[in-house]
Amino acid sequence: MKLIYITCNASMLEPVTSLIDEMEFADYQVIEKVTSKSRSSQPRQNTAIWPGYNSAVFIQEDDAGKAAALFAEIDRLNAGAFNSNEQLSAFMWEAEKSAGR
Template sequence: MKFIFCTCNISMMDQVTQLLDNNGVTSYQITDKVISRNEKGSPRFDTAVWPGYNVNITMQISSDDKADRIIALLREFNKEKAFSDEELLTVCSMKMDDYFFD
């Protein structure tokens, strides 16, 4: 089981959630209006000086194979869809010990 954390520019959110929906990811949460300073690109602090903001998309995936496929698709997304450093996704994953919703 894996927990995947993805942060992206708000301008990329719809494309990322469409990728998830089209690939059978049925459980994810979106945290809106996240201000951030990333490894690449300009800070996004939702101010006049540093406009824009990110969203965080967190996923819980019980199958490691499926999680690895989603991570590969997100990496491919960066290569094919991001036209600049401002649009790159930041993705990390962690193993989960527990996952329940009962």
């Protein structure tokens, strides 16, 4: 099973979840307000100094091809981003074990 973690500016959460639904991923969780620091953008700490926040999505997927197709779509979204603040970061790794499925 692949585990996929996507993080993005909160303004990009709706396009991300729409993409996930269009691609028919069945198992995912959304955390809407995530404070963060990243090398690729300004910190988002939801404070007066560093306003805003990110959102995070966790996806569990058995089909490696479907997971790879998601990354191709993320690359497409990033290529069309207005600026680096709208770009998504995504990571994928293999789950060694799962329970409750």
